[in-house]
Amino acid sequence: MFVKLSVLLVLLMLLVPAEAQDLNFIYNDGFNGRSGLNVSLDGIAEITQNGILKLTNDTKQKSGHAFYPNPVTFKNLENDTAFSFSTNFVFAIRSEYTTLSGHGIAFVIAPTRGLPGALPSQYLGLFNGSNDGNFTNHVFAVELDTIQSTEFHDMNENHVGIDINGLHSVKAASAGYFDGRFKNLTLFSGKEMRVWVEYDGTKKQIEVTMAPIDVATKPSTPLLSLKYDLSTVLYKTMYVGFSSSTGSVLTSHYVVGWSFRINGQAQDLIASKLPKLPSIPGKKRSMLFTFGVPLISVSLVLLAVSGVLYVINRKRKFAEVLEDWELEYGPQRFKYKELYIATKGFREKELLGTGGFGKVYRGLLPSSKIEIAVKRVSHESRQGMKEFVAEIVSIGRLRHRNLVQLLGYCRRKGELLLVYDYMPNGSLDKYLYDQPEVTLNWSLRFKVIKGVASGLFYLHEEWEQVVIHRDVKASNVLLDGESNGRLGDFGLARLYDHGTDPQTTHIVGTLGYLAPEHTRTGRATTSTDVFAFGAFLLEVACGKRPIETQGPEDVILVDWVFSCWNRSNILEARDQSFGTDFVAEEVELVLKLGLLCSHSEPAARPSMRQVVQYLAGDVVLPEVSLLGLSSSGVTFAHREGFDDYAMSYQSSIGTRFSHSSYVAESALLSGGR
Structure with missing residues (x-):
């Protein structure tokens, strides 16, 4: 009997994870095994020669993971409650560009090392589009995020967040620390910073604190404090480590030192023992030296004179206006x-x-x-x-x-x-008009339309101020490397505070996209942007410019689509290059929505929030017949207020621009603001 009990005891011991419940480790002199501790790497993560954990390198759209190699016991096996734990680490984020960064870094506790299926960029190497937010993930993370991703409702582009099973942070705050008063920190400044993450298993309390590297003692006031029982998230054994990812901006994410402990306070990292970050490379010698006076082979005196003249001319050449x-x-x-x-x-x-x-x-x-x-x-x-x-x-x-x-x-x-x-695939209108051999299929066009709508909705309602673009059109929609539509060219944009009244008085924009009230008053609003977006919808769905010359007349696209609808055959207006490869319901939705957005009365146009809902299928588009449109004179554009900018004449279904007033689509009415 004693032998059987002994064998059973040995078997039970073998089943217990290698890490004891009071696990305690520290990487204070590098991650290259000097302290007898190794680290498990995945993706593009690496250990530098002097022992720094470098999670990302100069590779776009990639992830890097680093985990303590052994599983860690996080739960009491008897009552299934999560143990207390504490960790502190020193990190640094260095971007190749001084004003932008390529996403952030996250401390993570996960069921597996490597986080299979996770995506880079905004997903931080933690989740993907299908599993983000799923309670089955069993992932706890603290993100140090340098990009504001609206799909996760990020508060800004420089924040710290507590993430549970997804990237929509349960609680978040702008990066900084309390030293009598709150002091801001810039996550991608390239400077080393400390982070403390602590969980009290008794109080069910999570606290996150951060400070610059030279603040050795943890500030008494945490940056984040959250009441949450991690027993519902953590398995009995988990892996603990770090995750990071790159986007389109080259960024390096470093972890310089790391300390962790279960059921106790993690040891403090001693700054003087930490490996040093690599020095920032100096700028390369200026190529301007290659633009000097060529082939000067005269005497030293002439060379000196030429040199002086060169310096003077160069200063003039590169003179700037700086106030x-x-x-x-x-x-x-x-x-x-x-x-x-x-x-x-x-x-x-x-x-x-x-x-x-x-x-x-x-x-x-x-x-x-x-x-x-x-x-x-x-x-x-x-x-x-x-x-x-x-x-x-x-x-x-x-x-x-x-x-x-x-x-x-x-x-x-x-x-x-x-x-x-830079957008490698260029502007959308190039594919609509200038490259007949390249046909954009309907699914790609619909994807671009929904993307631009989402961008305009963000400008109008989701950002801290209201931004009126004032020049929405196909030539200002660019395609990135993945053919996602991006609205660009903000040279004409105006912004103002939510709840206030915009006071623009100059007419700017492009003929065919200008709302009638804008031409009368010079006042640009979110509704005038919606009007331009309506012209854009018709432009993309029909493959025609808002105003085109055919013979002696100008053809107004909105009139043409309206006439097709009036004949109960609105799909006739679609771009015939689609053939049969399109979704009729989607094309009809876009055409009718284009008419609705092009309504002459601003109040009849939807907001961009409604547009996004219509395109997503969350809300049913009202019947066009209910919009008050008819062939007996209801107009999409008013005659009044068009002075020297545009003349007009009455067509059978609305007001048209006359041929004499037509200006090439790319010409702008005014350079004023």
Whole structure:
């Protein structure tokens, strides 16, 4: 009997995880095994030569994981309650670009190492689109997030959040710490910071605290405090570690040191013993030296004179307009020299396109190797430049997957240069009109339409201020590397506080997309954006511009679609290049929604929130017959108020622009704001 009990006891011991319930470990002098502890790596994670855990490298759209190699017992086997635990670690996030970062880092407790099926970018290597938020995940994480992802209701682009089974944080706060008063911290500053994560199994209390590296003692007031019983989340044994991911901006995520303990306070990390972060590489020698006076082979005196002249000319060449009030914008203001080098001197070979406001060039920033698009806009030092630039900088803080990122600006002589994220697949109108051999199928067009609608909804209602784009059209919708539609060109955008009244008085935009009330009053609103979006809907579904010349007349697209609907055959208006490869219900929805958004009365148009709901199928579109449209004179555009900008004449179904007033679709009415 004694032998049987002994054998049973041995078997039970073998079944118990290798880690004791009072597990305690610390990586204070590196992760390369010097302390006798190894770490399990996955994805692009690696250990640097001096022992720093580097979760990501210069690879886009990838994830990196690092876990303590053995399973950890997190629950009392008798009463199935989670043990208390404590951890602290030192991290640093370094971006290749001073104003943007490629997503964040997360401390994570998970059932498995490697988190199979998890995606990079906004998913932080933790979840994917199908399992995010599922209670079956059994994942606890603390995210240090540097991107505002609206689909997860992130509060801003620099926050700390407690995540349970998904990336919609249960509780979150802007990154910072309390030292008498709250002090902000920038997560991707490149500086080392400490984080403490503690769970009290008795009180069922989670606390997260952070501070700069030189603050050795944990602040008494936590950044986050949450009452939550992790017994419902954690299994008996789990794996503990870190996860991170990259997006389109190259970013390196480092963990310099890490301490962890079950049922007790984790040991403090000693800063002096931590391995040192790699030094930031110096900028490469300027390519401007290659633009000097060629082949000077004269005497030293002539060489010196030429050198002086070269320096003077170079200063003139790269002279910028810089006023005191611009100093506060710091990283948002690019140097002209940097943009000149990036675009190879604004060479014609780098030209991406030409619009009413200027030319757009492709560029490659010499220091960060980030691809950019640079738009050169004439500004002529007009009044209100300070307010205009302030708005440009504010718009640069917009973060949405369906908006082209405005990175910053530069002012030089009589022009303003706007710097955008580069979209490799170019503008949508190129595929609609300029490349007949390339046909965009309906599913891709519908995806783009829904994406642009989501972006406009974010501008109108979801951001901290209301942003009116004022130039929604196919040529301003760009396709990224995955053919997602992104609304770009914010050079005409205006913003104002929610609940206030916009006061714009200049008519700007493109003929065919201008709401009738805008042409009368010069006042742009969210409703005028909806009108332009209606023209965009019809443009994409029909493959025709809002105004096209056919013979002696101009054909107004909204009239054509209306006439097809009036003949009970609205699908006749669709782009015939689809053939039979389209979903009739979706095409009909888009065409009718285009008519609704193009209504002459602003009050009859839906909001972008409603548009998104209609396109998603969450709300049924009202019958077009109920909109008050008829062929007996109900108009989509008013005659009144069109002075020298547009003349008009009465058609059988509404007011049309006359041929004499028609201006090429890309021409802008006014450069004013």
